[in-house]
Amino acid sequence: MRVYPDQLKQYLKNLPDCFLLFGDDPWLIENSKQHILAAAKKQGFEERVQLSQETGFNWNELIQEWQAMSLFASRRIVELTLPQGKPGTEGAAAFKTLLQHPNPDMLLIVQGH
DSSP states (O other): OOOOGGGGGGGOSSOOSEEEEEOSOHHHHHHHHHHHHHHHHHTTEEEEEEEEOOTTOOHHHHHHHHHOOOSSOSEEEEEEEETTSOOHHHHHHHHHHHHHSOOTTEEEEEEEO
């Protein structure tokens, strides 16, 4: 479902498994991400893992993070930056795998341009 930045706050009471943040305005994307992170913190998400799809990125790393148990926090946020804005075939398969195995203790935030 597409949600515009001015409507975002009303969707943060029950966080979905995944947020996709894309657009041409870096300030709006960052501001939206900060709102999501604040809501997640209130709901017990304490640990953050940041990944970036650079050259040689291994999509299995994302899947492993999704399936891993945290040593320090019960709920974790995985932030993935897509500099090119496209995950490609391998990335699409990884996303499909993640969303077929929901993990209520994980929140995925995908950010791109």
